[in-house]
Amino acid sequence: MADPEAFRRVQQRLRSGAEEGLAGLKEFLRLPTISTLPEFAADLRRGAQWLAARMQAAGLEEVRLLETGGHPTVYGHWLHAPGRPTVLVYGHYDVQPADPLDLWTTPPFSPEVRDGRIYARGAADDKGQVWMHLQAVHALLETFGRLPCNLKFLVEGEEEVGSGGVIRLVAQERQRLAADLVVVSDTAFFAPGLPSLSLGLRGLCSLEVEVRGPTRDLHSGEYGGAVANPLHALAELVAGLHDARGRVTVPGFYDHVRPLRADERAAMAALPFDDAQWLAAVGLESGWGEEGFSSLERTWARPTLEINGMWGGFQGAGGKTVIAATAHAKITCRLVPDQQPRAVLRAVREHLQAHCPPGVHISVREGEGSPASLVSVESPMVTAAADALELAFGRRPVFVRTGGSIGVVPAFREALGAPVVLMGFGLPEDRIHAPDESLDLDNFRRGQEAIAAYWLGLG
């Protein structure tokens, strides 16, 4: 537990530097670091260089860009606390695409503060949270001239595209990255004012499907009724991926899914969660999913198969009476312990190939995958994080899980053997991955204090 007097001092320092801290975050948010779109590659590199300069300015040493073949990873450390634990802080400076642009109140890369929130793509996911860590380091060094523990920062630029580069990097750089604990701040509180620690993440794997019919688009008057329509075939394939009970029909899909224990289900059920309200917030009157599970169980502890995009034929205004030559779908599966991504990808691919309707051909391309992760609520590193959150937010955190995926987390566990603590400061209303993403500024400020308290408590 952090010494109360030391905590008070660093807290004051953070508060007096709050304005400057917010100005730095705005600069960070102005950089359009969209990792999935090739035309932004130069912006990613500029973003990495900007971040490296700010890490150096905060007091980190040996700051550098580590090349991964794609968008670079930014590394820096402070290692002058012999005998104290070493913490690896992970985050990402890349962001999701900003489309549809017309649904943003203000432009996605022109950060603006409104009603105690800062609006911009990446505000919560994950630039704001990376920035909190840098502010905490800076304040601790300014206050005490030293950090209470050893810190390594690893901030990557490919989180939103599967973290392929940094996953290889972590496997190659075990020495450089060796740590007693990995801390990730890329998750959210369960509710406003309710600090939370996430024990688990779902994994993720992706596929792309192409259904091919005729060699060219056909006139639907000349051929309609006598040839298979690739769009019908794709619809049939997609419709066949779930049954009436909301389960994925791919054979073997659930084979290695770890069942929820009764105590885990009870803990989830005890959380302050209003299903109807959660759905109403996104305009829905009813949920949908696997029979026999609550919404929290469905999103935290059950695997999914989702179509993220589907297209073919004429999409313009008016009409065009064609039978399209091809139809396309992008698929991702969210995975839970103990599913293996490659096995799931293979099962989905083989299922799609086996069910390809007559008259068309199918190609399925397997993408990247990462498994789920889950830590024990009894880990001392989890307890220390809970103490720090209580100190900064005045309330003991709840333990939750995260339905999303952070691709590199499984690599940390495998390569470094260190526990991963997910201490995130977003809120459910942050609209990450969507128009009008934002970050609550009260969480932004107290989050910096919680991080400082965590290091003081470990040191």
Place this chain on the structure above:
Amino acid sequence: MADPEAFRRVQQRLRSGAEEGLAGLKEFLRLPTISTLPEFAADLRRGAQWLAARMQAAGLEEVRLLETGGHPTVYGHWLHAPGRPTVLVYGHYDVQPADPLDLWTTPPFSPEVRDGRIYARGAADDKGQVWMHLQAVHALLETFGRLPCNLKFLVEGEEEVGSGGVIRLVAQERQRLAADLVVVSDTAFFAPGLPSLSLGLRGLCSLEVEVRGPTRDLHSGEYGGAVANPLHALAELVAGLHDARGRVTVPGFYDHVRPLRADERAAMAALPFDDAQWLAAVGLESGWGEEGFSSLERTWARPTLEINGMWGGFQGAGGKTVIAATAHAKITCRLVPDQQPRAVLRAVREHLQAHCPPGVHISVREGEGSPASLVSVESPMVTAAADALELAFGRRPVFVRTGGSIGVVPAFREALGAPVVLMGFGLPEDRIHAPDESLDLDNFRRGQEAIAAYWLGLG
């Protein structure tokens, strides 16, 4: 039957003017008259004005643009043959969109002659065929100083978008358009060298479907598994529109379909048609469709329901792990006698609404519709057309049907009470509605002779 000497004289005239005729066609084909795309509206009007000037130059009188609220219709006539029949010649100067542009060997609006064909969007559908009629009028007037019958020309600019304007116009202008016969040249020979008369056209009606889920795109990690995905729902709806026997599942869809008579099936079976070859020409190994019908029966005499376009979610490079807020589909049905478009549209809409999966909402917008048409092979106007084709091509034509639709044809039958003869000069390999559309130049030249022979035979 045309007088052989008169036919020989106009034939010579057409042959000596062939080069000039082709140059005029090229000019016509350079105008990008894409009726479905709003940005080409001014090009449509320029196209109509250009055509009006050429009709006047050919010797037609009272040439003018008739306003329909959309792209104008061009009208002109020659009425100095009292006591002789009056023929209304119908065609269209608008064309389909040219995308995908990268699949054209030469640009779609830069006509080029290669190996006895002229390549351009609209070469066969339908500018080339409209131009044949003008060349025939011009040659007859130059040769004889008069036409052998009364002629009215009606060339519209909205055929590819359902002919809404000209359909209203035909109903309003019964007096001006009154005729003993309507001739449409917007169809094709059954095979190269095999002149054909088409007895029927399928009708057409269209719908647009929107499936709505959450009010915004959702993060598939946060919500995936617990909310309905609009793309899955759309796929389920589309997949449910056909059964395993290739039939449309919409209740009532086949209620008024006129069954094929045994003699009609025998006539279709007797045509020189190689199913495997027809499919192989567009890269297919097998057909697909309603059980118990041949490909010709499926495309000529059976109704269809086709998805012409379907889309939703992320379509870019890479991945985006979203659950899309909306999913979309464009649907058209090809209709046969005696289906009524409005009844079919209502049945499809109600079926889709009734089968909307839980957790999403659906909107279905009914578009335009036109019924199928069919004339008797025993009509004297059909016999006269067959005689003319035999004179110009040296071979008795076969009688076929057309799987496509010409929206205004039902209006002619209803408003004018005149038989409609479909005497078209395209070929199956013309690639209408697709990249590299072209017209056979031998058919282009002999077609002009056949048209002149038809008028001489009627006169």
